[in-house]
Amino acid sequence: METNEESTSLKRVFGLPALVIYGVGDILGAGIYAVIGDITKPSASLVWVSFIIALVVAAFTALSYAELGGRLPKCGGVAHFVQQAFRIDWLSTLVGWVMFCTCIVSMATISKAFAGYLMASIPVLPEWFLVILLFAALGYVNFRGMKESSLLNLVCTAIETSGLLIVILLASIYIFGGAATTAPVVAIQPETGWTGIIGGASIAFYAFIGFEDIVNVAEEVKNPERNVPRAIVLSLAIAGVIYIAIAWLAVNVLSPTDLAGSKAPLLDVVTRAQPSFPKLIFTFIPLFAVMNTALLNFVTASRLVFGMAREGLIPTWAGKLHPERATPYRAILVILAIVIVIALAGTRELLAGTTATLILIMFVLTNLSLLVIKRREPIISGFQVPLIVPAIAVLLNLLLIAYAQQKSHIFALGFITVGALLILLQNTLKKKQLT
Template sequence: METTEETTSLKRVFGLTTLVIYGVGDILGAGIYAVVGKIAGLSGGLVWASFLVAMSVAALTALSYAELGSRFPLSGGVACFVHRAFRTDWLSVIVGWLMFCTCIVSMATLSKAFAGYLTTFAPVFPDWLVILALFCGLAFVNFRGMQESSNLNIFCTTLEVSGLLVVIVVSVLFINGGAANPAAMAVPVVSGQAMWIAIFQGAALAFYAFIGFEDIVNVAEEVKNPERNVPRAILLSLGIAGVIYILVSWLATQVLSPTELFASKAPLLDVVLRAQPNFPGVVFTFIALFAVLNTALLNFITASRLLFGMSRDGLLPAWFSKLHGTRATPYRTIVVILPIAIFLALSGTLQFLAGTTATLILAMFCLVNLSLLIIKRREGDADGFRVPFIFPILALVSNLVLISFASKESHLLAAAFTGLGFLLVLVRKAFMKQNVT
């Protein structure tokens, strides 16, 4: 019998295995399929080193997330952590807003990539129609609940990993056959400071491909035994994705030259077709299509749960914290997100948002590590997953270093988003003052 009464708790549907798949799928996503060529344009044959640096920086912050997720297994993620540490509503609102912006803009960017892949083989459909259909489908799956979302995620993650395994297998066979391109295998003729600058510039962009491990804490209330499973899932997901990234990026530069990778609009597809010309390109394109779909879905889930958690903590109007009586999903946040994402996707002003997303995430990671330092100093250690004091310090420093290597355009767009966050704080403050009077 169906009821319209709204429930107050989320269903716990994730075990460790499904949570790791969720995390791996979120990290692998569209990042490696899209940015490896652009990173090759920055660090040349050392693209694998850029991924290694980015993974190391991500791993330090992942340890902080693992402890915070174990301490506070609640929806809301970074906004909740910052609020617990600084006990300041306005800062938590800004952090939550920036995290929300990264998810929404990432969704919009991925929808345009999805439309580009699809219209390549079905040009009869206009981009705007594909984008509308995609978002309506994602909204439906999100509304249905985490069980349905998790099932689709497992399917898409399997396809994503299979695509990367195809790249690995055909590249290894290509190299073992002695057909590797000498120009592709050549390391850029740079050394010393110039080499390290190139590696870190590439790492600042490669960090975009590692975004996703932090999303695990946003579904903590839908995880069985979250104090144990959330930290383990964060570290396992990042480790699996990182190893795959480094291997794929190294092999890609053995098949194609950095210049060819940089110029390609579908770098991994070009790697596969160079290594094995008889491989059906439509199959690999289909895999890449679902990789993009999966990442967009997980961004949608994260954004909706983020608004839900912030609302329940009093950082946003309580209207956002209502759950559907039958599906137990935050349906109101889904309704709000959908038109915003569609508008951004159709606006066509998202050229530099991959770098901006990485910059925003790194800035928020700085606050996450600061939050852990404050909480550890104030509350000391407790039961559950814990890391030594030095790790959040190293994570904070490494985040700041990567931010400094991001492009000026990324800095400007990140500042613009931050300004909108401050405007949101002022509007919220005025609204609350009006209600008091």
């Protein structure tokens, strides 16, 4: 029976399998398809080591998210965690802004890759048109609801995962069948060595972004205290194994120089490993991969805005749900406008680096929040990690931030500054209304 009254709660539609698929689909995709060449530039044949380091850093923070997701299963993600830990409204709002920026800058990055792949097949279509078309379609799916978004996620995850499995299969046959000339392992040099490997890891970290999005749909999960922690750990483990395997195989099929210079690195790996494989098929698989990641970032950003508005951290206008679809339609419209502008203004490399830097900053604050919460409430039922886990995670995240490109630091700081100014403006307006 339909009603015109506005819904006040989200629908619980995720079980553990669907939530793991959601997480794997969010992690896999755009990162490995788009940036493996950029990771190879500093780390050369040891690109797979960069992926291992990035996975280790992500794993420590993922464990922190797993406990926080079980303790505090609500929309708002890290903004909600920081609010519960420090109870400082302006800090929580700023953290929510950083998370929001991470989502929309990642979406902008992905849209550039989507347009690039499609323009390779249909060069008559301009980039700006494809970017707007992508976001309009994803906005509509997001508006329709989580069931529709989850169904599209399922389809895209199956397609993008099949593409990665094709890479693993064909590259393995090529290498272990004796056709490959194994690329020489680059020795660790004093002047580049671990600096290059860790620099590559700071970029590879972008490929692991996504596990944290699971906590932002916690209110749409059945039995979230149990399923959210398990889904985070399982999703990251599955994605990590696939990434490391592909990175090792890729530099044994193509030379590091060829891989680093490729505009479609995994397509080139497939073409070298099996020249007779239909190139058109693998040309379109990345489209589904990047579209899937953009969709899940869109869902996360809209739920984040909804959660922050409901807690009074931003104007409540943005937290209204559609009376029939029970989706945050106003947040979706705001995100559409912002992300299109950013996508048309930036380059893929700059946007990817800025995304990784922003999310590392957010992860530092997440782990600090868990340290505070665990000291305040040391004993709970459910998933727990030792205090040393978030402490190590803070140090590892700071290490990768230090190795990120300077341009990424500048643009990340710019987004944070904009957020701080908006918060200051909002607080000033509130004070004037009270007086």
